[in-house]
Amino acid sequence: MSYLTEGRRKGIRSWILSTDHKRIGVLYLVSMVSLFFIAVLIGVLMRIEQLTIETPMFEPQTYNAFFTVHGVIMIFMFVLPGLPAVFGNFFLPIMIGAKDVSFPRLNLLSWYFFIAGTGLVVASLFTGAGPPDTGWTFYAPFSLTSGTNVSLGVFGAFVLGFSSILTGLNFITTIHRLRAPGMKWHRMPLFAWSLYGTAWIQVLATPIIGITLLLVIAERLFGIGVFDPAKGGDPLLYQHLFWIYSHPAVYIMILPAMGAITEIIPTFARKTIFGYKAIAYSSLAIAFLGSLVWGHHMFTSGMSEKANLVFSLLTFIVAVPSAIKVFNWTATLYKGSIEVRPPMLYALTFVFLFAIGGLTGLMQGALAVNVQLHDTYFIVGHFHYVMFGGTGMGFFAALLYWFPKMFGKTYNEKIAVFAWVPIFIGFNMLYFAMLVLGYMGMPRRYFTHLPQYRTGHIIASIGGFILAVGLVMFFANLVVALKRGRKAEQNPWGGVTLEWKIPTPPPLENFSIIPRIDDRPYRFNPEGS
Amino acid sequence: MPIIPQASSAAGRVDSVFLFIFVLCAVFLVLLTAALIYFVIKYNRKRHPRAVDIEGNKWVETVWTIVPTILFLMMFVYGWTDFRYMREVPREAMVIEVTGRQWAWSFKYPNGKQSTELILAVDKPVKLVLRSADVIHGFFIPAFRIKEDVVPGKENYTWFSPTQLGSFDIECTVICGVSHANMLGKAVVVPVDEFKEWYFGDETVPTPGRTIPTLPPEIAAHPAVNVLNQRFCLTCHSFDGSPLVGPSFKGIYATTQTVLDSKGNAREIVVDDDYLVRAIQDPAADILKGYPPSMPKTSLSEDELAQVVDFIKNLK
Structure with a gap:
């Protein structure tokens, strides 16, 4: 018996009315992967447009809608809720020895908020005067005057925020109240630590974007004039409010991915994590410092020079805990007993791509260089290295790591490795070309480009197509595994955290007897080192 | 960075800061990647079946906290110094x-x-x-x-x-x-x-906006042409019937067109004086089907409005 077969209800109702944290995790997984592929498709269409600028495939207005919708879906519906909602929901209670999260019904409600928000955004595409064309950042006053369906799209993002807040609230309470006996804070797996840091940002920062987006709607409907300079409002105020949330949101996105990587690397190196406390507290340091650097999105906005100075300094300081994590992962490999199976391959790829993302971030943090790079393809390349190379690759690694546990099926490991080749090559062609184009001066959000950027765009587009092929292979492999995969063992990778000590797939309430924890996690060699 | 010309006093400075950070980053990335690959090969499970548990090392951890902090602060200072230069305008400018x-x-x-x-x-x-x-x-x-x-x-x-x-x-x-x-x-x-x-030079001061296309004298003399040019209407609307971002002015008057209101509902209208005034003052209210809803609201004086409407009416 497992959570997949047990339960009072049958059929679809057993899923959409379930308060089981594992089923909710799966609901999120299915909705998000579908949305992810819609946004990938839009990304491919944008790369086609850049290849066909002489006889454009799409109208400029359509292209503007493409990058807006691509951004909104990827950010608000995949990267941001991704790991907490899927793997956090599924594994956090199991990893800390609990039967469920603190508020199971609230947890289901959060999924309904997610679906409602998604529905509203989708509705904004097909109703009114057409899909929003402002970019996912909705900068005022353009978002106030654009004739497109901005209000509905923004309202969708507002509703999605509630899903995030409720999930964060649930995780904080769960971690504080439901740890198994003996699981002290320093005995928690590091994935739980990363979710804890994330949850605080979700609870504290999301309301700010909520109220900001409501103000945009109020301004469009009633002309209240908070952001519109024609009415005495301040467009920079919008940018401040937007980034006060949206920069910490970047850490909502990356921290859980770092947490997942921190689970995977020790398992495949058969070795305890190097610097447990450093990793745990650097998660909290990142969550705290990351809340103070929003101004680095505004270095060219005409903000005061003092503000530029302080935000630049803080930006370099927040890089320190991120660097520490990279060193810790690398040091964990030292004198390990390493086996590179698919989850490990993707985890190592995460470290490499995230490092490029972080290092290109340093370049933008330097004020003089930022002047050249701001709002160019360099930024687009940089945040795809962080969000896709980081969070996306972390999501893939986590999916490969926990898939057998979640569904009780094994996937074809050879195909997972084989799909890595086009993903890795395509990814770097696409986004490294963007870095170079950006330094040359290619601005973002252009439906066309000047002749000097031609070569770069061709390389990027080809890379994009290769990447898309890899992604299809990756997920097709998992879908086939669901249907035809062999039965998975209880502990296929030799992990030592609690999820590997219960049956595969997990039973309805995870544990028949709540375990007692009397040691640190990641004890692969209990008889001493 | 010779991938684009360094054509101003700021260019060399920006590039030198970039180069400084780039070199440090490139060295770091090469070392990191080499370490990852080396460890994965050297401590492969076949060669190294038994891992050695290492929980941490205070010295190593201190070093890799302090060294990056110092390097990051150097990048910050370097970036800030040249940014100062770019913000301090010389008096003779x-x-x-x-x-x-x-x-x-x-x-x-x-x-x-x-x-x-x-x-x-x-x-x-x-x-x-x-x-x-x-x-x-x-x-x-x-x-x-x-x-x-x-x-x-x-x-x-x-x-x-x-x-x-x-x-x-x-x-x-x-x-x-x-x-x-x-x-x-x-x-x-x-x-x-x-x-x-x-x-x-004493040539006439060129007016801002696109160059006015050569027009038959009876059209060019119309006072509305100047209004349209000054308000940048001609960026998106042409005189010769070719659609740009918006529909051309030529021959549109008195035709029947499909418009979409702000809720996206389509209906048929005839382009008359009222419609033209509404299209200028509140463009989002009725957008001509097939064109993006991107025209900004434009406030013209009564006279200007009348001139523009008259002009479009007569541009056949």
Whole structure:
């Protein structure tokens, strides 16, 4: 018996009315992967447009809608809720020895908020005067005057925020109240630590974007004039409010991915994590410092020079805990007993791509260089290295790591490795070309480009197509595994955290007897080192 | 970084900071990747079946906290110093007023001369005062390594001294509507003598906006042409029947068209005086089907409005 077969209800109702944290995790997984592929498709269409600028495939207005919708879906519906909602929901209670999260019904409600928000955004595409064309950042006053369906799209993002807040609230309470006996804070797996840091940002920062987006709607409907300079409002105020949330949101996105990587690397190196406390507290340091650097999105906005100075300094300081994590992962490999199976391959790829993302971030943090790079393809390349190379690759690694546990099926490991080749090559062609184009001066959000950027765009587009092929292979492999995969063992990778000590797939309430924890996690060699 | 010209006083400085950070980053990335690959091979399970548990090492951890912190602070200081230079305008700089609007740039010089191209004298510093007539734009000349947002209701600035003769691209970097990608311009750097000749030349002051297409004299003489040009209508609407961002003025009057209201409902209308006035004052109310809803609201005086309507009515 497992959570997949047990339960009072049958059929679809057993899923959409379930308060089981594992089923909710799966609901999120299915909705998000579908949305992810819609946004990938839009990304491919944008790369086609850049290849066909002489006889454009799409109208400029359509292209503007493409990058807006691509951004909104990827950010608000995949990267941001991704790991907490899927793997956090599924594994956090199991990893800390609990039967469920603190508020199971609230947890289901959060999924309904997610679906409602998604529905509203989708509705904004097909109703009114057409899909929003402002970019996912909705900068005022353009978002106030654009004739497109901005209000509905923004309202969708507002509703999605509630899903995030409720999930964060649930995780904080769960971690504080439901740890198994003996699981002290320093005995928690590091994935739980990363979710804890994330949850605080979700609870504290999301309301700010909520109220900001409501103000945009109020301004469009009633002309209240908070952001519109024609009415005495301040467009920079919008940018401040937007980034006060949206920069910490970047850490909502990356921290859980770092947490997942921190689970995977020790398992495949058969070795305890190097610097447990450093990793745990650097998660909290990142969550705290990351809340103070929003101004680095505004270095060219005409903000005061003092503000530029302080935000630049803080930006370099927040890089320190991120660097520490990279060193810790690398040091964990030292004198390990390493086996590179698919989850490990993707985890190592995460470290490499995230490092490029972080290092290109340093370049933008330097004020003089930022002047050249701001709002160019360099930024687009940089945040795809962080969000896709980081969070996306972390999501893939986590999916490969926990898939057998979640569904009780094994996937074809050879195909997972084989799909890595086009993903890795395509990814770097696409986004490294963007870095170079950006330094040359290619601005973002252009439906066309000047002749000097031609070569770069061709390389990027080809890379994009290769990447898309890899992604299809990756997920097709998992879908086939669901249907035809062999039965998975209880502990296929030799992990030592609690999820590997219960049956595969997990039973309805995870544990028949709540375990007692009397040691640190990641004890692969209990008889001493 | 010779992938683009270094054509201003700021360019070399920006590139040197970039190069400093780039080299450090490249060294770090190579070391990191080498370490990952080396460990994975050396401590492969076949070769190294039994792992050695290492929980941490205070010394190593202290070193890898302090060394990056120092390097990061160096990057910060270097970036800040050259940024200071880029924000401190020399006193002798000539002040040029830049206006960004959907979707064109215009430049006004101290003597009142206006231009749609940024004409500059080589090696002479200029301060650009940036204003927006509508939404936020971004003023960017990649070859000069300068960029500053152009924010409505706010006056921003940037300065530089061009160091190379030639023509360089000006680009808008903040999404500002359907023709954002076409909001381009040219900075033309000429020798000082040539600049003086242009600057003090007595040719008529060119009006901002696109060059007025050659028109039959009876049309060109119409007072509305000047209004349309000054309000930048001609960026998106043509006189000759060819659709640009918006429909052409030619022959549209009295035709039956399908429009979409702000909720997206389609209906048929006849283009008459009332519709034209509404299309100018509240463009989002009824958008001609097939065109983007991107026209800004335009306030014209009663006279101007009447002139424009009359003009469109008679452009057959």
